[in-house]
Amino acid sequence: MTAEFPASQPQSEVSPQQSRSALRARLLAARDALADRDQRDRVLANRVARWLATMPLARLAFFWPVRGEPDLAPAIERWLAAGSGRQAGLPVTAGEGLEFAPWMPGLTLVPGRFGIAVPPGGERMTPQLLLIPCVGFDRQRYRLGYGGGFYDRTLAAFAVRPVAVGVAFDCGRVPSIEPQAHDIRLDLVITESGVL
Numbered sequence: 343m344t345a346e347f348p349a350s351q352p353q354s355e356v357s358p359q360q361s362r363s364a365l366r367a368r369l370l371a372a373r374d375a376l377a378d379r380d381q382r383d384r385v386l387a388n389r390v391a392r393w394l395a396t397m398p399l400a401r402l403a404f405f406w407p408v409r410g411e412p413d414l415a416p417a418i419e420r421w422l423a424a425g426s427g428r429q430a431g432l433p434v435t436a437g438e439g440l441e442f443a444p445w446m447p448g449l450t451l452v453p454g455r456f457g458i459a460v461p462p463g464g465e466r467m468t469p470q471l472l473l474i475p476c477v478g479f480d481r482q483r484y485r486l487g488y489g490g491g492f493y494d495r496t497l498a499a500f501a502v503r504p505v506a507v508g509v510a511f512d513c514g515r516v517p518s519i520e521p522q523a524h525d526i527r528l529d530l531v532i533t534e535s536g537v538l
Contacts, residue, residue, distance in 0.1 A: 359489075361520065362486065362489065362519070362520075363489070365478060365486065365516065365519070366477050366478070366486060366488070366489065369477050369478045369486070369513070369514050369516070370409065370410070370477060372513040372514075373410045373477075373511055373513055373514065374410050376410075376511065376513060379410075382412075382511055382534045383412050383413055385534040386412045386509070386511065386532070386533065386534040387412060387413065387414055387416055387417045388417070389532055389533075389534065389536075389537075390414055390417045390473065390509060390532055391416075391417035391420050391421065393532060393537065394417065394421045395421070395424065397471065397505075399470045399471050399505075400425075400427055400428055400429065400470065401428070401429045401430075401431070401467060401468065401469045401470050401471075402418075402421070402429075402430055402431070402469050402470065402471040402472070402473065403430065403431040403432065403433060403442040403467075403469035403471070403472050403473065403504075404418050404430060404431075404432065404472075404473040405432065405433060405473065405474065405475045405509075406432055406451065406458060406459045406460075407475075408457075408458055409488075411475045411509075412475075412509060412510075412511065414473060414509065415447075418430050418445075419447045422446070422447070429444060429467055430444070430445050430446070431443055431444050431445055431461075431466075431467045431469055432445045432451075432459075432460055432461055433458075433460075433492075433496075434454060434460045434461070434466075435454065435455040435456070435492065438491075438492070438495055439492060439495045439496040439499055440492050440493065440496040441466050442466060442467050442468070442469055443460060443461040443463070443465060443466060443467070444461060444465055444466075444467050445461050449461055450462070469504050470504050470505065471504050471505040471506075471507060472493070472497075472504050472505070472506050472507065473507050473509050474487075474493050474506060474507065474508050474509065474528065475487070475508075475509060475510070476508040476509065476510035476514055476531065477510075477514060478510070478514040478515070478516050478519055479508050479510050479514055479515060479516070479519070479528070479531045479538070480515070480516050480517060480518045480519050480521075481517065481518070481538070482518070482521070482527065483508065483527050483528040483529070483530065483531055483538060484518075484519050484521040484525050484527055484528070485508050485519070485525070485528055485531075486514075486516075486519045491524065493506075493526075494524050494525060494526045495524075497526045498524075498526060505529050506526070506528045506529050507528065507529060507530055507531070507532060508528040508530070508531035508532070509531070509532050509533075510531060510532075510533055511533060511534060512533045512534055512535050514533075515533070
Protein backbone atom coordinates (compact mmCIF):
# COMPACT_ATOMS: atom_id res chain seq x y z
CA MET A 343 0.00 0.00 0.00
CA THR A 344 1.35 3.42 -0.90
CA ALA A 345 0.33 6.81 0.35
CA GLU A 346 -1.94 8.81 -1.93
CA PHE A 347 -1.05 12.42 -2.55
CA PRO A 348 -3.25 15.29 -3.67
CA ALA A 349 -3.06 15.93 -7.39
CA SER A 350 -1.86 19.48 -6.76
CA GLN A 351 1.10 18.32 -4.65
CA PRO A 352 3.80 16.32 -6.46
CA GLN A 353 5.15 13.38 -4.46
CA SER A 354 8.61 14.97 -4.38
CA GLU A 355 7.21 17.84 -2.28
CA VAL A 356 5.91 15.61 0.50
CA SER A 357 7.59 16.55 3.76
CA PRO A 358 9.45 13.99 5.86
CA GLN A 359 6.72 14.38 8.52
CA GLN A 360 3.98 13.56 5.99
CA SER A 361 5.95 10.60 4.70
CA ARG A 362 6.52 9.29 8.22
CA SER A 363 2.88 9.79 9.14
CA ALA A 364 1.81 7.71 6.14
CA LEU A 365 4.36 5.00 6.97
CA ARG A 366 3.30 4.99 10.62
CA ALA A 367 -0.37 4.59 9.66
CA ARG A 368 0.47 1.71 7.32
CA LEU A 369 2.58 -0.09 9.93
CA LEU A 370 -0.01 0.36 12.67
CA ALA A 371 -2.67 -1.07 10.36
CA ALA A 372 -0.43 -4.07 9.60
CA ARG A 373 0.13 -4.65 13.32
CA ASP A 374 -3.61 -4.42 14.01
CA ALA A 375 -4.28 -6.93 11.24
CA LEU A 376 -2.01 -9.69 12.57
CA ALA A 377 -4.16 -12.83 12.50
CA ASP A 378 -1.92 -14.86 14.83
CA ARG A 379 -1.25 -11.98 17.18
CA ASP A 380 -1.44 -13.94 20.48
CA GLN A 381 1.05 -16.53 19.27
CA ARG A 382 3.44 -13.87 17.97
CA ASP A 383 3.13 -11.99 21.26
CA ARG A 384 4.12 -15.09 23.25
CA VAL A 385 7.02 -15.92 20.95
CA LEU A 386 8.32 -12.35 21.10
CA ALA A 387 8.01 -12.13 24.90
CA ASN A 388 9.85 -15.46 25.26
CA ARG A 389 12.62 -14.26 22.94
CA VAL A 390 13.00 -11.09 25.03
CA ALA A 391 13.09 -13.19 28.23
CA ARG A 392 15.81 -15.50 26.83
CA TRP A 393 17.89 -12.53 25.68
CA LEU A 394 17.53 -10.75 29.05
CA ALA A 395 18.80 -13.89 30.81
CA THR A 396 22.14 -13.39 29.03
CA MET A 397 22.55 -9.76 30.10
CA PRO A 398 24.46 -8.79 33.26
CA LEU A 399 22.21 -6.01 34.55
CA ALA A 400 20.19 -5.11 37.60
CA ARG A 401 17.91 -2.31 36.34
CA LEU A 402 15.80 -2.13 33.23
CA ALA A 403 12.81 -0.20 31.98
CA PHE A 404 10.15 -1.55 29.64
CA PHE A 405 6.80 -0.33 28.29
CA TRP A 406 3.22 -1.09 29.20
CA PRO A 407 1.46 -2.26 26.00
CA VAL A 408 -0.82 0.16 24.16
CA ARG A 409 -2.14 0.23 20.59
CA GLY A 410 -1.28 -3.39 19.81
CA GLU A 411 2.26 -3.41 21.26
CA PRO A 412 3.61 -6.70 22.59
CA ASP A 413 3.04 -7.44 26.26
CA LEU A 414 6.42 -7.88 27.96
CA ALA A 415 5.13 -7.95 31.56
CA PRO A 416 5.34 -11.79 31.85
CA ALA A 417 8.95 -11.74 30.60
CA ILE A 418 9.87 -8.96 33.02
CA GLU A 419 8.22 -10.84 35.90
CA ARG A 420 10.40 -13.87 35.13
CA TRP A 421 13.51 -11.69 34.89
CA LEU A 422 12.77 -10.05 38.26
CA ALA A 423 12.16 -13.43 39.92
CA ALA A 424 15.42 -14.89 38.57
CA GLY A 425 17.76 -12.62 40.56
CA SER A 426 17.79 -10.69 43.80
CA GLY A 427 18.22 -6.93 43.73
CA ARG A 428 16.74 -6.53 40.26
CA GLN A 429 14.55 -3.53 39.50
CA ALA A 430 12.17 -2.81 36.62
CA GLY A 431 10.55 0.46 35.69
CA LEU A 432 7.98 1.96 33.35
CA PRO A 433 8.26 5.29 31.50
CA VAL A 434 6.53 8.38 32.84
CA THR A 435 6.47 11.55 30.76
CA ALA A 436 8.34 14.46 32.32
CA GLY A 437 8.14 17.57 30.18
CA GLU A 438 9.46 16.60 26.76
CA GLY A 439 11.29 13.50 27.96
CA LEU A 440 10.78 10.39 30.05
CA GLU A 441 11.60 9.35 33.58
CA PHE A 442 11.26 5.81 34.86
CA ALA A 443 9.13 4.77 37.83
CA PRO A 444 9.71 1.46 39.62
CA TRP A 445 7.29 -1.34 38.75
CA MET A 446 6.68 -4.73 40.32
CA PRO A 447 4.20 -7.49 39.52
CA GLY A 448 0.78 -6.80 41.02
CA LEU A 449 1.32 -3.03 41.23
CA THR A 450 -1.87 -1.11 40.47
CA LEU A 451 -1.13 1.37 37.69
CA VAL A 452 -2.82 4.72 37.20
CA PRO A 453 -3.61 6.65 34.01
CA GLY A 454 -0.73 8.86 32.90
CA ARG A 455 -0.23 11.31 30.05
CA PHE A 456 -1.74 10.14 26.75
CA GLY A 457 -3.80 7.62 28.77
CA ILE A 458 -0.82 5.29 29.20
CA ALA A 459 -0.75 3.38 32.50
CA VAL A 460 2.06 4.37 34.89
CA PRO A 461 3.10 3.46 38.42
CA PRO A 462 1.72 5.79 41.10
CA GLY A 463 3.97 8.03 43.19
CA GLY A 464 7.09 10.06 42.52
CA GLU A 465 9.84 7.48 43.03
CA ARG A 466 12.23 7.17 40.05
CA MET A 467 14.98 4.79 38.96
CA THR A 468 17.81 4.94 36.43
CA PRO A 469 17.77 1.97 34.04
CA GLN A 470 20.83 0.32 32.54
CA LEU A 471 18.72 -0.95 29.65
CA LEU A 472 15.60 0.31 27.91
CA LEU A 473 13.16 -1.96 26.09
CA ILE A 474 11.55 0.46 23.62
CA PRO A 475 8.39 -0.13 21.57
CA CYS A 476 8.71 0.30 17.82
CA VAL A 477 5.95 0.98 15.33
CA GLY A 478 8.61 0.40 12.67
CA PHE A 479 12.34 -0.19 12.40
CA ASP A 480 14.89 -0.50 9.63
CA ARG A 481 18.01 -2.54 8.90
CA GLN A 482 20.20 0.19 10.40
CA ARG A 483 18.20 -0.13 13.67
CA TYR A 484 16.53 3.26 13.45
CA ARG A 485 13.13 3.30 15.07
CA LEU A 486 9.80 4.78 14.05
CA GLY A 487 7.58 5.51 17.05
CA TYR A 488 4.38 7.48 17.42
CA GLY A 489 6.02 10.78 16.50
CA GLY A 490 6.42 12.44 19.90
CA GLY A 491 10.21 12.04 20.08
CA PHE A 492 10.17 11.18 23.79
CA TYR A 493 12.59 8.25 23.60
CA ASP A 494 15.05 10.09 21.32
CA ARG A 495 15.15 13.12 23.63
CA THR A 496 15.48 10.88 26.70
CA LEU A 497 18.33 8.84 25.24
CA ALA A 498 20.13 12.02 24.17
CA ALA A 499 19.87 13.44 27.71
CA PHE A 500 21.42 10.53 29.63
CA ALA A 501 24.92 11.22 30.99
CA VAL A 502 25.59 7.47 30.63
CA ARG A 503 23.30 6.13 27.95
CA PRO A 504 21.54 2.84 28.74
CA VAL A 505 21.49 0.03 26.21
CA ALA A 506 18.58 0.79 23.86
CA VAL A 507 16.70 -2.27 22.61
CA GLY A 508 13.78 -1.95 20.22
CA VAL A 509 10.95 -4.47 20.52
CA ALA A 510 8.66 -4.97 17.54
CA PHE A 511 6.73 -7.44 15.47
CA ASP A 512 8.28 -8.41 12.14
CA CYS A 513 5.50 -6.58 10.29
CA GLY A 514 7.17 -3.33 11.41
CA ARG A 515 10.36 -4.00 9.42
CA VAL A 516 10.99 -1.52 6.58
CA PRO A 517 14.04 -0.91 4.35
CA SER A 518 14.58 2.56 5.86
CA ILE A 519 12.65 5.00 8.02
CA GLU A 520 14.69 7.79 6.37
CA PRO A 521 16.24 8.81 9.70
CA GLN A 522 16.37 12.48 10.63
CA ALA A 523 19.14 14.24 12.57
CA HIS A 524 17.32 13.78 15.89
CA ASP A 525 16.79 10.01 15.47
CA ILE A 526 18.97 7.87 17.72
CA ARG A 527 20.02 4.45 16.52
CA LEU A 528 19.04 1.49 18.68
CA ASP A 529 21.67 -0.96 19.88
CA LEU A 530 19.54 -3.87 18.68
CA VAL A 531 15.98 -4.82 17.80
CA ILE A 532 14.22 -7.99 18.96
CA THR A 533 11.31 -9.39 16.95
CA GLU A 534 9.43 -12.67 17.08
CA SER A 535 11.80 -14.12 14.45
CA GLY A 536 15.17 -12.96 15.79
CA VAL A 537 17.54 -10.22 16.85
CA LEU A 538 18.82 -7.50 14.55
